[in-house]
Amino acid sequence: MxxxxxxxxxxxxxxxxxxxxxxxxxxxxxxxxxxxxxxxxxxxxxxxxxxxxxxxxxxxxxxxxxxxxxxxxxxxxxxxxxxxIGPGLSEVQVQGALIKAGAGTPLPRLADRAMRAGLAGFEFLAGIPGTVGGALVMNAGANGCAVGERVRQVTAYDYAGNRLIFNAGELVFKYRKSSLADRKVIVTGVVLEGVPGRVEEIKKRMENYLARRRKTQPLEFPNAGSVFKNPPGDSAGRLIEAAGCKEMRVGNIQVSPRHANFFVNLGGGVARDVLKLIERVQHLVEEKCGVKLVLEVQMLGEF
Ligand SMILES: Cc1cc2nc3c(=O)[nH]c(=O)nc-3n(C[C@H](O)[C@H](O)[C@H](O)COP(=O)(O)OP(=O)(O)OC[C@H]3O[C@@H](n4cnc5c(N)ncnc54)[C@H](O)[C@@H]3O)c2cc1C
Structure with a gap:
């Protein structure tokens, strides 16, 4: 066929x-x-x-x-x-300290909804341009917080089309990974728990986080956030800079001059050039700093 x-x-x-x-x-x-x-x-x-x-x-x-x-x-x-998994599954409901959100909900919208309901604990999500589903699978985090800490229940499907429910105790969240990825499920929704707080204070924290991102991240170019995970006790950006890779370029992909763990697409960049740059940076960081950087971005398709 x-x-x-x-x-x-x-x-x-x-x-x-x-x-x-x-x-x-x-x-x-x-x-x-x-x-x-x-x-x-x-x-x-x-x-x-x-x-x-x-x-x-x-x-x-x-x-x-x-x-x-x-x-x-x-x-x-x-x-x-x-x-x-996007707008079709993006309903958000707040009940007391609990937020029920579809997996397609954009993280900034979730953070905004929580803030308006006077629920703290989601401020760090305001500047992360993913969905709730992607954030749960990756255990997205920033500013010392990660989404897994707030999870009470997850709704998902297996690849045969069966609906599954996981309570928080059945799931494991670690640095940028969760057992949801190992179980190979499709997340469709989540119940998260916030901490009651004052709207003005929550808003202020969100604005501070967003201002810091605008200052430190090259948001004017297409990028995928941090390319590598931070190794324990260190930062991938610092190591990339120390290995002399800042501003290194392959085709139209460049190690950002502003944030070395962000590789920016200067226009018309292609995946094979991203991969070449990844390999070059990994090699130099290992040679000069003795650390093997591990990818945070997920590769999909045939390479
Ligand atoms: C400017 C910028 C800043 C960023 N800052 C941060 C940050 O501070 N902290 C951080 O952790 N990340 C950050 N990221 C990375 C990214 O936004 C997060 O990892 C986000 O959680 C990914 O969500 P997504 O919906 O885009 O997932 P995708 O990129 O579409 O997918 C990521 C992985 O999740 C899987 N997946 C997606 N949705 C589902 C689902 N519903 N069910 C099952 N599997 C699914 C995919 O198969 C893939 O393996 C940043 C990215 C950018 C571009």
Whole structure:
């Protein structure tokens, strides 16, 4: 069966629009990535379930993305079906100190909602351009906080289309990783717990964090945040700078002069150049500082 025929069948199965050969560069903050054979952004959980069952029946590999803010997608794209968990699953409800949020909720919107409800503990999310689902899988964090600390319950699907519920005690969150990634599930929602606080104070903390980001991060260029994880007790940015890699460039990808752990796309950059720059920086940091940097960004597709 051709991709076009599968596409037509899938479109008949779902309410949500399906895209054929969708450029992933439209869905990554680096603005990099070749075509996804089939691309679906489910409007609700039922469409997600149907897409999963369809993919399984046809033997199509499934790849999950959120807002693409931590992704390096190959120039050759992604084979099979890409499912984007986004606006279709982005309802937010506040009940006392609990926030129930869909996995597609943008983190800045979650932080804003919490602040307006007088709930502290989410300020650090205001400047992280991912979704709740991506943040849970990556255990996104900043300023000494991480999202895993606030989790009470997670709703997810397995790849066969079964709905699962995990209570906080069943999950493990570590530095930029969580057991949700190991379990290979698709997160659809979460219940988080905040700490009652004063709106003005919460707002002030959020504004301070955002101001610091604007000053220290090259937000005027497409990027994917920190490329490498910080090694224990050190910072990847400091090591990259110490190894003399600041401003190093491959094609149109550059180690940012402002923040060495951010690699910026100066315009028209490609994944193979990001990868070359990653390897070059890793090699020099290991040679000069004796530390093997580990990738924080997730690579998707064929490299
Ligand atoms: C300017 C900038 C600043 C950043 N600052 C920070 C920071 O301070 N701290 C930090 O931790 N990160 C930061 N990041 C990185 C990134 O925003 C976070 O890792 C974010 O949580 C990723 O969410 P996402 O929705 O974009 O996920 P994606 O990048 O789309 O995906 C990341 C991973 O999660 C998986 N995934 C996504 N959604 C789901 C889902 N619903 N179910 C299952 N798996 C899923 C994907 O398959 C992939 O493996 C920054 C990025 C940028 C561009």
């Amino acid at each position: 051709t991709d076009a025929a599968i596409y037509e069948d899938l479109q008949k199965t779902l309410k949500s629009p399906v895209f054929l050969a969708e450029p992933m560069s439209k869905h990554t903050s680096w603005r990099i990535g070749g075509p996804a054979d089939l691309f679906v952004a489910p409007r609700d959980e039922e469409d997600l379930r149907r897409a999963l069952i369809f993919a399984r029946a046809r033997g199509l590999p499934v790849t999950l993305v959120g807002n693409g803010s931590n992704l390096l997608v190959s120039d050759y794209g992604i084979r099979g079906m890409v499912i984007k």
